[in-house]
Amino acid sequence: MTQVVMIGAGPTGLTLAMLLAKRGIAVKLIEASRSFRRIFRGEGLMPSGLAAIAQMGLSDAIEQIPHRAIDAWEFYIENRPIFRVDEPMESEGPPCTLISQPAFLEAVLEQANECKSFELIQGNAVQDLLWQGDRVSGVKLGDGRAIAADLVIGADGRNSVVRQRANLALDREAQSFDVLWFKLPTSPQFAKENVFYAILKGKEGFGAFQSSEGNFQVGWSLHKDDPLDWQQIDWAGKLASTSPDWLAAHFRQQKDAIERPLLLSVVVGRCPQWHVPGLLLLGDAAHPMSPIRAQGINMALRDAIVAANHLVPLLQQSNWAAIDAVLPRIQAEREPEIIQTQKLQQAEVAQGELIRNVPLLRHAVSRLAPFIRSRVRQSWLERQLKLRQGFAQVVLKV
Structure with a gap:
């Protein structure tokens, strides 16, 4: 039996698959697309995401793919400069860095492919879940293949098929x-x-x-x-x-x-429950993030580390009861940071909507910028520092 079937070869699924495979756990990674190239993939790595990459041993890979740091953030209202913040913010580094996500995923895949316990099945979508009683026991692919597993992990994005097949609800936040x-x-x-x-x-x-x-x-x-x-x-x-x-x-x-x-x-929300026996959701499948301040890839990488910490010892024993028991603990560790991050993203959106919808306020901010610049800049900066560093200590322990 394959120990883990991972669905989705994005940042969550591929990095977690690599971490597990390097520790001797058999992983089949299923990816519906035939290529990592898409018209849009998030590029922004905050310090929290860069720290996660360093812990995974992938910093050298970043240096070898297209990447570029952000040097500053500038804001304009009614064609008038409001404020500027240079990177790294408040001498807090490293700076936000943009990467080619397809090239990053190819670099992670190269490391995963070095492990005999890893296999990528690409260009084949998951059609359904397999069940043994009330426990997920594997997946059925589009070509009819059935793959049994000790654990299925759904990392297949905001429109997750795995989430739908497992009947796990997604509570959506209103976005304008x-x-x-x-x-x-x-x-x-x-x-x-x-x-x-x-x-x-x-x-x-x-x-x-x-x-x-x-x-x-x-x-x-x-x-x-x-x-x-x-x-x-x-x-x-x-x-x-x-x-x-x-x-x-x-x-x-x-x-x-x-x-x-x-x-x-834009789809933003959280699943009240990320798991059923034999199955775990991670990344955007469990908590699709707003595009505000590029949190999706950073939260995905941190999800992968926390999941690896909890799962590696248990998967090495192939103990179903222990695996199922730890799934709620993974959600409990990750959920507070996700909630706080989404609240800050919502605050960013609400402030933008206020300025957008109140012409008098927009006019005042643009005209009074020389006098209020420092206060507006500091208010924005305080939110960004939290979004950049994360709300929790995430350390790879296995």
């Missing part, structure tokens, strides 16, 4: 926006330093930065009350009209190169 994601060529003006720009003009806003792979990326907030038909918009003109002059010029220059945006539907 989705995201349109653009990629376009960069410019020499962005080469000297990589700044994350947050732009708000009127009720329209976006974030922009230079990615780890060298292109310029834009995330446009698409609100439920927006009257525009985003598929029919002249996006070069729209982005330019919302931007300060120096950034507007870049959008106009690249008008023929701006690709049609990808619509990212």
Whole structure:
């Protein structure tokens, strides 16, 4: 019998599979896609995520793939600069670093493939779960294969098939926006330093930065009350009209190169229960995160470490009762940090919505920026330090 069947070869599933396989535990990793390349994958590693990577022995891998640190964060309202924060914040390092997630996953896979106990089954989706009484005992694949396991781990993202087949509920948080994601060529003006720009003009806003792979990326907030038909918009003109002059010029220059945006539907929430006997959910399958401040990949990596700490000793014994008993403890250790992080993300969204929906406040902040800059900057900074470091000590112990 395969000891662990891992569903989903994203940051959670692949890193946890590697950790288990390196400790002699048999793992079959199932990935529906034939490639790690997707139009959008989160790139932002906060200090908490970089620390997790270091503990997994993957820091050298980061150095060998496309990566780039964020040098600063700048905020503009009504085309006026409000404040700037340089990295690393408050001399607290390392800086937020952008990585090529596909290249990162390939590097992790290379290490996992060195283990005889590891096998990747790619291009084959999970269709259903296998049950032995009221305990999950394996999975059925799209090609009809049945794979038995001591434990199934669902790390298959916010639209998790495993979660649905296990009838585990997801309590969704209300979100007022989705995201349109653009990629376009960069410019020499962005080469000297990589700044994350947050732009708000009127009720329209976006974030922009230079990615780890060298292109310029834009995330446009698409609100439920927006009257525009985003598929029919002249996006070069729209982005330019919302931007300060120096950034507007870049959008106009690249008008023929701006690709049609990808619509990212924002799903945020938590499962009240992450497990049933024989099955555990982790990462976005258990707690899909908001895109605010790039928490998804960081929480995923920390989930993998905590799960490894609890599971490795028990999987080495193949004791079903002990495995099932530890699953609630994994959720109990991870859940408080997830809840606190999502609350801070919600606070970020609420503040942005307040400024967006109250023209007088927006006007006041932009006009009074020289006088209130320090206070606004400090308020923002206090939230970011928590989002960057995490709310818990996560240490790989096995």
